[in-house]
Amino acid sequence: MKKELNTIYKQWPHVAAVFVFIFYIINRVWMYAHHGAAGFGYDTGIYRHIIRGYFERLGDASLPSFGFSSFSNALQFFGTHTDDVLFLWYILFGIALCITFYVVVKLYTKNNIIALIALILFATSIAQFEFFWWFYYRNLIGLFFVLLSFVFLYYRSYLLVLSLFIIGTIHPLSLIPLGITLSIVCVYDKEKRRYLFVSGGVSLLSIFAFNFQEIVSYISLAMQKTLYVSDASKQSGAELTGQFISLDFYIRSSFLYIFFAFAGLVLYGKKYREWSIFLIINTILFALGILFYRRFLIFFDVSALFFASIFLYYFLQDAKQSRLLRVVATLFFALMFFQSMWHMTHKQPLVWPHEILYIESVDSMVPTDAYLLTINSHYAPWVQGFTYKDIIAPGMFEHDRWSFEEWQEFWHGEDMEMRFGLLQYYDKDIFIFLGDRDMWFLDTLREDTRFIRIKDYLWKVSL
Amino acid sequence: MEGFFVGLVIIFLVGSITLILFERRFLHVSFLERTILIFGTGIMVVSALFAIVF
Numbered sequence: 001m002k003k004e005l006n007t008i009y010k011q012w013p014h015v016a017a018v019f020v021f022i023f024y025i026i027n028r029v030w031m032y033a034h035h036g037a038a039g040f041g042y043d044t045g046i047y048r049h050i051i052r053g054y055f056e057r058l059g060d061a062s063l064p065s066f067g068f069s070s071f072s073n074a075l076q077f078f079g080t081h082t083d084d085v086l087f088l089w090y091i092l093f094g095i096a097l098c099i100t101f102y103v104v105v106k107l108y109t110k111n112n113i114i115a116l117i118a119l120i121l122f123a124t125s126i127a128q129f130e131f132f133w134w135f136y137y138r139n140l141i142g143l144f145f146v147l148l149s150f151v152f153l154y155y156r157s158y159l160l161v162l163s164l165f166i167i168g169t170i171h172p173l174s175l176i177p178l179g180i181t182l183s184i185v186c187v188y189d190k191e192k193r194r195y196l197f198v199s200g201g202v203s204l205l206s207i208f209a210f211n212f213q214e215i216v217s218y219i220s221l222a223m224q225k226t227l228y229v230s231d232a233s234k235q236s237g238a239e240l241t242g243q244f245i246s247l248d249f250y251i252r253s254s255f256l257y258i259f260f261a262f263a264g265l266v267l268y269g270k271k272y273r274e275w276s277i278f279l280i281i282n283t284i285l286f287a288l289g290i291l292f293y294r295r296f297l298i299f300f301d302v303s304a305l306f307f308a309s310i311f312l313y314y315f316l317q318d319a320k321q322s323r324l325l326r327v328v329a330t331l332f333f334a335l336m337f338f339q340s341m342w343h344m345t346h347k348q349p350l351v352w353p354h355e356i357l358y359i360e361s362v363d364s365m366v367p368t369d370a371y372l373l374t375i376n377s378h379y380a381p382w383v384q385g386f387t388y389k390d391i392i393a394p395g396m397f398e399h400d401r402w403s404f405e406e407w408q409e410f411w412h413g414e415d416m417e418m419r420f421g422l423l424q425y426y427d428k429d430i431f432i433f434l435g436d437r438d439m440w441f442l443d444t445l446r447e448d449t450r451f452i453r454i455k456d457y458l459w460k461v462s463l
Numbered sequence: 464m465e466g467f468f469v470g471l472v473i474i475f476l477v478g479s480i481t482l483i484l485f486e487r488r489f490l491h492v493s494f495l496e497r498t499i500l501i502f503g504t505g506i507m508v509v510s511a512l513f514a515i516v517f
Contacts, residue, residue, distance in 0.1 A: 058517060059517055067514065070510045070511070070513040070514040070517070071506065071509075071510045071513075073513055073517065074470075074509045074510060074512075074513040075470045076466075077513070078466060078469050078470040078473050079465065079466030079469050079470065080466040080467050080469070080470040081464075081466055081467070084464065084466060084467040088467050089467070089470075092471075096499065096502055096503075099495060099498070099499055100499050100503075102495070103493075103495055103496050103499055107496070141506075144503070145503065145507070148499070148500075148503045151496070151499075151500070155488075155489075157486055157489075158485075159485070159486060159504060159507075162504070162507045162508070162511065163503070163507060165507075165511065166506070166507045166510060166511065169510075169514060170510070210514055210515075
């Protein structure tokens, strides 16, 4: 027994890492365990629609190119159910992301305790929790392969070609900060120059060969909407920013470690040049307000955690003799865990599980060739993802034919004939879905007998 | 649920074979590093093959 305890004591960073890892898994699975399909963010329904739709039309050359579908189609081809691709594999990638970050920090710093500190910061980071909760599936895979690319870079493995190719096809945006970083490293680091030139060149050519359509669509979007979105209109602004959290939310949630990150960059940046460049590039991309700029906060946060853990390690080493600083350090880590747990347990889902059940029940009550209209774009992704119907939603998808003013007339207009006139734009039967947030519209529907109640949340339009 | 495990096994199998063929040195790193490398490589190779074929 004494021998075992001695071994555990000697291996304490690894033992502690296991407990932190368990905390991380609970933290990431919490919302899904409590709310099921409603436990994640806005993109859940959109990805369900994509994963299902692309596999149903596997081999259809008319489908727009979408790199992510190679991943999801492969898994479904092996017999994985759509919802397992959607949730189980997403959670698995989240777990792999944490392990990969731990591995990368350990690899670059060659220090178990720095890796442990990095693991604690990553597991308790609210920014990383929010990133996982928002369900940016492709971005998550992209971040995983960005970290894996750092592993390949460390070993100068030509598997870097493959990781860059995968990032460039599954989530091209993730390639921007990494690509710029590797280009700069290629310029100043003579030893890695040939290796990076070959890896980068081959992967770039492959990306353009296989994902040309998607790359062109991003470029044309950037040209149409202008590269800088800081002054975009309110309507399109949210989408063009990349959504995700705002800068002030990020600062409020990361204030405990962000100063350590900058201190770490200043003091140890030269020793870890690739990571310094990566952090600076992401800072610039975010500050410039480049298209989808909020997503660069995710990469910024990862590199900030890297430097914060290094600074904290050396700071704690130097402060070993000070009892006060040991107490402060303990309080710091306790606060990180407390903050994370508080945020996790107080997080509210965007929709409720019973609303998902309502949506799922729609297919059995609505004919195949009918439209399903949701008056609220909030529910649109879930309605699209969890039914097989053509969806009409305000400003979303391909079936919406109304302008914003016409939607306003439909929502709040006093003229019922005007309302029915708008509905007659469509050439098929229409059923209206109402979520909990839309119950105010019941009064409007009850005013006219041409709106036929099937359930409180489902109404048929009789034109 | 069986499909999930089948997919996972195939990913790890493809990843292992790829590393054995092209990066044998990765089979001698630490357990955690090796796991991530096999997993990541498996995903990359399977996705890339699917992109090429379909």
